[in-house]
Amino acid sequence: EKTRGDFFSKLSKAVAGKSKVDDEVLDNLEEILVTSDVGVDTTLKIIERIEARAERDKYVTTADLNRILHEEIAGLLAENQSDDVNGFTVPEDKKPYVILVVGVNGVGKTTTIGKLAAKYIAQNKKVVLGAADTFRAAAVDQLKMWGERVGAEVVSKGMNTDPSSVAFDAVKVGIDSGADVVIVDTAGRLHNKVNLMNELSKIRRVMEKVIDGVPHEVLLVLDGSTGQNAVEQARHFTKATDVTAIAVTKLDGTAKGGVVIGISDEFKIPVKYIGVGESVDHLQAFNKMEFVESLFGGKDATNI
Amino acid sequence: MFDNLSQQLDRAVKNLKGEGRISEINVATTVKEIRKALLNADVNFKVAKEITNDIKEEALGQKVLTAVSPGQLFIKIVSDKLTELMGSTVVPFNPTGNPAVVLISGLQGSGKTTFTGKLGLKMKKAGKQVLLVAGDVYRPAAIDQLETLGEQTGVEVYTERENKNPVEIAQNAIEYAKKNGKSLVIVDTAGRLAVDEQMMKEIEAVKAAVKPSETLFVVDSMTGQDAVNTAKTFNERLDFDGVVLTKLDGDTRGGAALSIRRVVEKPIKFISTGEKLENTLDEFHPDRMAQRILGMGDVVSLVERA
Ligand SMILES: Nc1nc2c(ncn2[C@@H]2O[C@H](COP(=O)(O)OP(=O)(O)OP(=O)(O)O)[C@@H](O)[C@H]2O)c(=O)[nH]1
Ligand SMILES: Nc1nc2c(ncn2[C@@H]2O[C@H](COP(=O)(O)OP(=O)(O)OP(=O)(O)O)[C@@H](O)[C@H]2O)c(=O)[nH]1
Ligand SMILES: [Mg+2]
Ligand SMILES: [Mg+2]
Numbered sequence: 001e002k003t004r005g006d007f008f009s010k011l012s013k014a015v016a017g018k019s020k021v022d023d024e025v026l027d028n029l030e031e032i033l034v035t036s037d038v039g040v041d042t043t044l045k046i047i048e049r050i051e052a053r054a055e056r057d058k059y060v061t062t063a064d065l066n067r068i069l070h071e072e073i074a075g076l077l078a079e080n081q082s083d084d085v086n087g088f089t090v091p092e093d094k095k096p097y098v099i100l101v102v103g104v105n106g107v108g109k110t111t112t113i114g115k116l117a118a119k120y121i122a123q124n125k126k127v128v129l130g131a132a133d134t135f136r137a138a139a140v141d142q143l144k145m146w147g148e149r150v151g152a153e154v155v156s157k158g159m160n161t162d163p164s165s166v167a168f169d170a171v172k173v174g175i176d177s178g179a180d181v182v183i184v185d186t187a188g189r190l191h192n193k194v195n196l197m198n199e200l201s202k203i204r205r206v207m208e209k210v211i212d213g214v215p216h217e218v219l220l221v222l223d224g225s226t227g228q229n230a231v232e233q234a235r236h237f238t239k240a241t242d243v244t245a246i247a248v249t250k251l252d253g254t255a256k257g258g259v260v261i262g263i264s265d266e267f268k269i270p271v272k273y274i275g276v277g278e279s280v281d282h283l284q285a286f287n288k289m290e291f292v293e294s295l296f297g298g299k300d301a302t303n304i
Numbered sequence: 305m306f307d308n309l310s311q312q313l314d315r316a317v318k319n320l321k322g323e324g325r326i327s328e329i330n331v332a333t334t335v336k337e338i339r340k341a342l343l344n345a346d347v348n349f350k351v352a353k354e355i356t357n358d359i360k361e362e363a364l365g366q367k368v369l370t371a372v373s374p375g376q377l378f379i380k381i382v383s384d385k386l387t388e389l390m391g392s393t394v395v396p397f398n399p400t401g402n403p404a405v406v407l408i409s410g411l412q413g414s415g416k417t418t419f420t421g422k423l424g425l426k427m428k429k430a431g432k433q434v435l436l437v438a439g440d441v442y443r444p445a446a447i448d449q450l451e452t453l454g455e456q457t458g459v460e461v462y463t464e465r466e467n468k469n470p471v472e473i474a475q476n477a478i479e480y481a482k483k484n485g486k487s488l489v490i491v492d493t494a495g496r497l498a499v500d501e502q503m504m505k506e507i508e509a510v511k512a513a514v515k516p517s518e519t520l521f522v523v524d525s526m527t528g529q530d531a532v533n534t535a536k537t538f539n540e541r542l543d544f545d546g547v548v549l550t551k552l553d554g555d556t557r558g559g560a561a562l563s564i565r566r567v568v569e570k571p572i573k574f575i576s577t578g579e580k581l582e583n584t585l586d587e588f589h590p591d592r593m594a595q596r597i598l599g600m601g602d603v604v605s606l607v608e609r610a
Contacts (some may be wrong), residue, residue, distance in 0.1 A: 104412065105579065106415060107553060138446075138449035192553075192554055227556075
């Protein structure tokens with residue numbers, strides 16, 4: 001078993017003073033990235049960037065190289081454009097701040113909404129949740145239980161009702177009740193189902209009718225264990241709803257969620273949150289450097 | 305922009321054309337393209353490497369018949385290989401015992417509860433007296449979810465809302481099944497990560513208590529490289545009998561199927577292709593899955609052009 005430390009010293013040797021990086025070393029880098037779901041194309045892009053840096057800087061030490069590698073990968077992750085720096089504050093001038101949550105089936109949308117609501121409520125914000133998943137068995141019950149758990153009002157019209165009308169009501173209730181944040185849950189849907197994606201665009205349009213500029217945020221939830229299909233998910237959900245931010249869930253397991261690097265790069269959408277468990281406090285603001293480090297096994301990569 | 309396998313192979317196959325015999329040089333490029341296609345389909349890194357090495361060996365030195373182009377021959381080698389790896393024969397789902405017990409396991413959100421509902425309906429239609437057991441005591445409204453599915457399918461659901469012990473619930477359910485003439489009991493469980501020691505112990509205990517004749521591992525077909533780690537651990541802990549692949553109504557290539565099959569050597573018993581409960585649960589066809597992973601619909605047309 002080769003260790004990661006070995007890998008970095010080899011990589012360093014291969015890069016030092018050269019303009020081309022050794023094949024064997026690149027194979028190692030490829031393995032680390034591909035097994036983290038970064039994908040072949042993004043991996044090649046990263047390797048090209050490292051080669052370009054090596055060519056420019058000529059000599060690099062192992063420590064330098066490690067840093068460069070991290071920087072180049074982090075550089076692919078889009079910047080968070082919103083005023084929200086630590087992920088859990090909302091702009092003062094948008095009241096209520098309205099968030100629409102979308103994604104394929106079972107990725108963790110409803111759970112992420114519960115956790116997010118708890119973060120805002122902890123800052124004494126008033127939160128309203130919209131139960132616009134009126135399709136999946138007991139979806140409304142699930143959101144209601146989260147609402148009770150965290151102390152958020154849940155707007156619902158029951159199962160099998162029109163989701164856009166629930167979303168409309170949620171925003172309206174948010175305004176009328178002086179809420180700070182409104183978060184609308186939607187049913188999971190696979191992005192290749194045209195009707196369901198059209199329904200999502202409609203939900204968005206109907207929300208826009210209540211106040212201008214709403215939803216302020218469209219959060220695409222991606223399951224951290226998903227492979228390359230997540231790229232297609234991002235493509236189609238962006239088309240249907242103008243996604244503004246990404247949450248990556250289930251990163252408490254062994255999956256690395258590397259596919260979001262290519263997604264963030266291609267669609268210029270920032271990753272804002274990560275889910276690291278099923279409990280209410282298992283939501284964190286996304287940190288680029290920590291994320292990149294986790295691809296290389298956390299501390300191991302820097303500790304050479 | 306989207307570089308699909310058809311285009312990739314098209315390029316590679318050009319190298320093979322006009323050669324009488326598959327040689328080291330022209331195989332290398334093609335194998336690289338195949339490997340990339342497998343990785344794009346989420347086949348595990350190591351598995352993809354092994355497979356392409358095997359394919360290379362098999363392809364090298366093969367004489368190209370005058371009737372068949374080198375490209376065609378190569379594609380045949382690849383698709384045969386994948387089908388073989390996927391398991392050439394169908395292993396039927398065959399719950400036995402009185403009542404027969406089926407245990408459902410898997411990661412969070414993989415589709416266990418939905419599958420439990422679907423399997424219940426399928427078995428009811430096959431003439432079984434089915435009982436579904438709500439063994440997820442953690443997820444908010446998990447019990448309501450299964451109850452709703454039971455209502456929709458007309459299958460009875462066993463619940464104990466106040467009990468937080470899934471082992472007891474499952475045991476009690478089997479007692480209940482015996483007294484009430486049920487012939488098949490399907491136990492739904494909470495989603496869990498393979499690295500969650502406490503939760504893995506819990507499901508081992510459920511298994512030991514109810515002695516299922518079929519333990520099924522439910523996997524989201526969109527899963528990436530981690531599929532093998534999870535499948536390996538679940539298999540070590542539960543020695544499951546088969547795999548269920550869900551959400552195949554999406555456009556994922558589904559390479560996880562190949563990886564899991566290769567690593568744990570357990571058959572894929574069902575594929576799930578929709579949220580509706582009716583007519584969305586099918587038998588697994590290894591050849592179709594191989595074609596899906598490779599995008600063989602594209603490849604067939606490629607061969608026709610070659
Ligand atoms: N381990 C872990 N589990 C999570 C995380 N986020 C969500 N889950 C679990 O994943 C499962 C699915 O979560 P949901 O919130 O119901 O997902 P969803 O996207 O709303 O699902 P649908 O509405 O059915 O499409 C549940 O069992 C959650 O507890 C996470 O960060 N880590
Ligand atoms: N499109 C599609 N959706 C599916 C399929 N199977 C399940 N789903 C959906 O996937 C989501 C998760 O399904 P569940 O059955 O709740 O998954 P689970 O494994 O029981 O989840 P936990 O109990 O939270 O671990 C739901 O939205 C289901 O409707 C399928 O084959 N196709
Ligand atoms: Mg949900
Ligand atoms: Mg479930």
